[in-house]
Amino acid sequence: MNLLDAIGNTPLVQLHNITKGTQAKICAKLEFTNPGGSIKDRISRYMVEKAEKEGKLQPGQTIIENSSGNTAMGLAIVARQKGYKLKIVIRDTTSKEKLKMLQVLGVDVIAVDASLPPEREDSYNNYAKNLAAKNPDLFYIDQHNNLNNNEAHYMTTGPEIWEQTKGKIDYFVAGIGTGGTICGVGRFLKEKNPNIKIIAVDPFGSIFYDYFKHKKLIEPYRYFIEGLGDEFLIKTAQFEYIDDMIKVTDKNSFEYAMKLAYEEGIIAGGSSGANIWGALQIAKDLDENKRIVTIFPDSGYKYFSTIYNEDWWKQHNNFAD
Ligand SMILES: Cc1ncc(COP(=O)(O)O)c(C=O)c1O
Known part of the structure; x- marks a missing residue:
């Protein structure tokens, strides 16, 4: 097999511990298993x-x-x-x-x-x-304006999720960085079943949420989750495939990444923390017949000097509000 053919076909796993207290099933696609370590x-x-x-x-x-x-x-x-x-x-x-x-x-x-x-x-x-x-x-390459970014997910990530869940999926929750993942997967899933809800997670400080909700462009400000949010509108953020958006803090993202490690044994990055936090917010209102799929875009090994480092937390005042 060529190395490039080892990209994709990542596992979808059900989470059992971090989900305690919620009824809906939450599954995560482990994108850090790709050869370069990310989606x-x-x-x-x-x-x-x-x-x-x-x-x-x-x-x-x-x-x-x-x-x-x-x-x-x-x-x-x-x-x-x-x-x-x-x-x-x-x-x-x-x-x-x-x-x-x-x-x-x-x-x-x-x-x-x-x-x-x-x-x-x-x-x-x-x-x-x-x-x-x-x-x-x-x-x-211009991943922020290149619609082949979204198409990659429409052609691979979306169909994989559909097959792995055998079409039993009610919500797809994922962070929005370029939007390639959420919009490409969203487009595919909605073509299969328009009732599937697509929920984006956007960091405080990024402009997407206010634009999506109110068509308002806010002044962006600094945050520390890597890979999510933006300061500009970009072509790959195709809002028409998104049903709703929620805001996440740095603190919630990093704490939930650490919880994934302690409770599930999954060492993931900060955007995975944001995504599981988002999925758990959505799960609060759902019963046991519903299934949420989310994405863990990269591994925690890339963040041992930041998210998994007490000194870094202290430098940032423990991300207190
Ligand atoms: C770690 C991480 N998570 C999530 C994302 C967001 O994915 P997308 O750009 O497809 O919205 C990125 C994108 O850079 C990333 O690097």
Whole structure:
């Protein structure tokens, strides 16, 4: 088997301990079992292969992308397997473990100041795009506006969930980062059964919730959950596939990631904590006949210096409100 064929077909497991006190069944798709350690392997392969087929990406070109680390890892694997070079723009708040992994894979990493206003030329959101515009040897993947990101989930994650649950699914709850996961899976599940409810989880500080609920663009502010939320509206956030959205704090996300470890033996990242917290909020109103599916996008091994480190909690005043 080729390494790229090992991407996807991840397990869906039922949670039994963290769900105590709720009636509905909650299942989680363990995306950290992908070869690059996250759900982003799926879109990395799909976006690169689509660009190759469409003739947009030529042999010898360098792929460039801005990523919270996981897409970077996925692209690194795809680039290594297919012989492309890779340049990645990350925020300087990205965990040390993710940075180290990219260095081990020989990726050219550019870390930008996460506190720069998003409209600045050299901000996280603009840096890769601007560099690619000036240099024809660079191919900008643009996971935030590339609908092949969503299509990857429509073609793989969605059908896998449908098969693994044999169609017995009532809610899909997932964090919204690019929106690729929730909108791609949401579109697939709604085509199968329009009664399935799609619920997004958005961090406090991100703009999505207020836009979704009130068409209002708030001033974004800093939060520490990696991979979720945004400061801008982006093309891949296709709100038409989302039924409702809930807000999550850094504290709830990180505490629930730790609870997953203590109670289920699953060492997952902060967005998995956000997702299980969200799923449990939805479960409160449901009976035992209902099933919620959620996603654990990446592993906790990438966050031992942050979420699983007491000093880091202290540095951030224990994420007190
Ligand atoms: C750790 C983690 N969780 C969740 C997400 C969100 O997934 P999506 O971009 O498909 O909305 C990301 C995306 O970067 C991520 O890195």
